[in-house]
Amino acid sequence: MAKVIFVTQNNGSMEVEGDSGSLMELAVANGVAGIDGDCGGVCSCATCHIYVDPADFDKVGAAQEVESDMLELDDKVTEYSRLCCQIDVSDQIDGMTFVVAN
Amino acid sequence: MKAKPKAISQFDDAFSQKRSTSGLGDMDDQNDPVKMILGLKELRKVAHNCTTFQSGSTPGRIVIPSEVAIRDTRQIPFELDPPEHTGFRQLLNPWFKRPLDNAYQAKLQQIIDNTIDHALQQNAIDIVASFALPLQSKALTLLLNTSMDRAQTWIDWGTHVFRSESSNLDADKANILYDYIDAEIDKTMAKTRPSVPTTEDLFSVLLNAEVDGKKLTKEQVKGVMILTFAGGRDTVINAITNTIAYFSENISDLQRIANEPDIVNRAVEELLRYFSPLTQMGRVATEDTTVCEHAIKADSRVSLCWASANRDENVFSNPNTVDFDRKINPHVSFGFSHHNCLGATHARQILRQLVLTLANKVADINVVSADENIEQLGEFSRKVGFNRLEVSLTAK
Ligand code: HEM
Ligand code: FES
Numbered sequence: 001m002a003k004v005i006f007v008t009q010n011n012g013s014m015e016v017e018g019d020s021g022s023l024m025e026l027a028v029a030n031g032v033a034g035i036d037g038d039c040g041g042v043c044s045c046a047t048c049h050i051y052v053d054p055a056d057f058d059k060v061g062a063a064q065e066v067e068s069d070m071l072e073l074d075d076k077v078t079e080y081s082r083l084c085c086q087i088d089v090s091d092q093i094d095g096m097t098f099v100v101a102n
Numbered sequence: 103m104k105a106k107p108k109a110i111s112q113f114d115d116a117f118s119q120k121r122s123t124s125g126l127g128d129m130d131d132q133n134d135p136v137k138m139i140l141g142l143k144e145l146r147k148v149a150h151n152c153t154t155f156q157s158g159s160t161p162g163r164i165v166i167p168s169e170v171a172i173r174d175t176r177q178i179p180f181e182l183d184p185p186e187h188t189g190f191r192q193l194l195n196p197w198f199k200r201p202l203d204n205a206y207q208a209k210l211q212q213i214i215d216n217t218i219d220h221a222l223q224q225n226a227i228d229i230v231a232s233f234a235l236p237l238q239s240k241a242l243t244l245l246l247n248t249s250m251d252r253a254q255t256w257i258d259w260g261t262h263v264f265r266s267e268s269s270n271l272d273a274d275k276a277n278i279l280y281d282y283i284d285a286e287i288d289k290t291m292a293k294t295r296p297s298v299p300t301t302e303d304l305f306s307v308l309l310n311a312e313v314d315g316k317k318l319t320k321e322q323v324k325g326v327m328i329l330t331f332a333g334g335r336d337t338v339i340n341a342i343t344n345t346i347a348y349f350s351e352n353i354s355d356l357q358r359i360a361n362e363p364d365i366v367n368r369a370v371e372e373l374l375r376y377f378s379p380l381t382q383m384g385r386v387a388t389e390d391t392t393v394c395e396h397a398i399k400a401d402s403r404v405s406l407c408w409a410s411a412n413r414d415e416n417v418f419s420n421p422n423t424v425d426f427d428r429k430i431n432p433h434v435s436f437g438f439s440h441h442n443c444l445g446a447t448h449a450r451q452i453l454r455q456l457v458l459t460l461a462n463k464v465a466d467i468n469v470v471s472a473d474e475n476i477e478q479l480g481e482f483s484r485k486v487g488f489n490r491l492e493v494s495l496t497a498k
Contacts, residue, residue: 041367042430044436
């Protein structure tokens with residue numbers, strides 16, 4: 001079981017929990033503003049962009065090539081950007097806070 | 103013996119050789135030639151670089167075949183560049199996300215159920231004219247939030263009303279749509295604005311909206327509405343028809359979706375990648391520049407060839423195979439960057455619900471006859487869909 005917090009651009013914050021699937025699916029299921037997950041998680045739409053806390057970034061890991069190629073051309077990219085459809089919900093991310101980019 | 107007809111469900115990659123040798127294709131179009139960008143990575147860079155490769159040129163010029171000779175109205179937000187583009191997108195985005203609402207999906211489900219049930223009652227049915235077109239038109243009433251009986255007018259226009267084949271680039275046909283939209287705008291302006299927001303249609307919303315502190319002009323509302331009608335018509339019709347064509351020769355894949363409904367999103371994305379319902383879209387260079395080491399002159403046209411990029415072997419393994427297990431699928435069927443498709447949420451919702459419902463209701467799909475729609479693009483010819491696809495459906 002992982003509990004995580006999403007901080008949205010309208011300054012809302014939401015604690016959600018889950019134990020399977022992707023972080024995008026968890027956000028969409030809980031109606032987190034700014035995470036649309038249009039493509040269903042195949043890394044084609046970039047509507048699931050989040051920032052990982054710098055302190056947690058190593059634990060979450062960097063993006064694979066396909067994902068980083070998408071992010072590279074996103075105007076809101078930072079070095080802590082990820083597309084959260086590519087992050088699994090697991091104990092690994094328990095307690096983390098993610099800032100929604102859009 | 104007659105040669106075996108090409109498989110109905112097969113959509114060849116027309117661009118493979120040129121993509122690997124030069125990365126650029128050439129086509130002439132009404133004396134305004136186009137350099138077609140074929141590789142995915144290069145295409146993305148150009149799509150993102152809207153200062154050098156602009157959309158806001160003369161209205162109609164980024165469309166291929168060019169529509170410069172047949173229209174003056176600027177399509178919005180499509181033919182605007184940032185920063186003007188941004189405010190219009192912000193206005194339109196929430197409206198075009200409505201297909202995510204449960205109530206919208208329930209109404210769409212009724213349309214899909216009725217369309218499939220009707221088809222199951224026929225011995226044979228032309229999927230293009232009697233299935234995809236009515237389904238697309240009825241679904242559009244949901245996107246516009248207008249009454250369902252409007253759809254009949256749009257169905258009666260037929261499938262060729264704004265087909266953008268050069269032979270069909272016909273101002274009279276385009277005028278059917280422009281006149282209709284003018285009349286709808288005038289009708290809406292003559293009425294009082296609905297007091298309950300949920301009963302308001304897109305015409306009314308736009309006529310009362312502001313972008314960057316200014317009310318939209320009639321011409322701007324027209325520009326948005328033309329695009330909403332034209333951009334979502336052939337694309338959706340091709341996607342629906344090609345999906346039926348695919349399952350007609352791969353019925354076990356449909357059965358798999360009945361057993362594993364969770365894969366439907368992946369399946370739809372993969373079908374969209376494979377079909378690329380919109381082949382390409384142009385941009386106009388604002389300065390002398392280079393793409394794939396080839397010179398591009400200021401004020402000349404390039405195109406973003408989505409259909410080619412979607413088969414780029416540097417990105418997709420087995421690019422010519424439909425694989426519902428493709429978990430990472432960075433296709434560009436809905437474009438990329440600033441102008442990515444505003445109708446994508448609606449189109450995806452139609453396709454996901456359509457495929458799931460077909461999987462639940464249909465046991466078999468047999469093609470009776472077909473007439474393929476082949477685009478001739480300079481040195482390339484590409485199957486984009488069908489002019490006619492007559493099939494018989496068997497109920498489960
Ligand atoms: C499967 C169906 C569809 C496909 C494959 C498709 C494809 C595309 C593509 C590739 C673009 C990018 C054009 C560019 O970069 O210049 C685009 C833009 C657009 N599409 Fe779609 N489209 C589809 C359905 C729809 C529908 C249903 C609508 C609305 C009713 C729609 C409305 C638009 C609009 C308004 C834009 C312009 C967005 C902008 O410039 O910001 N499309 N579409
Ligand atoms: S959901 Fe589309 S890229 Fe993540």
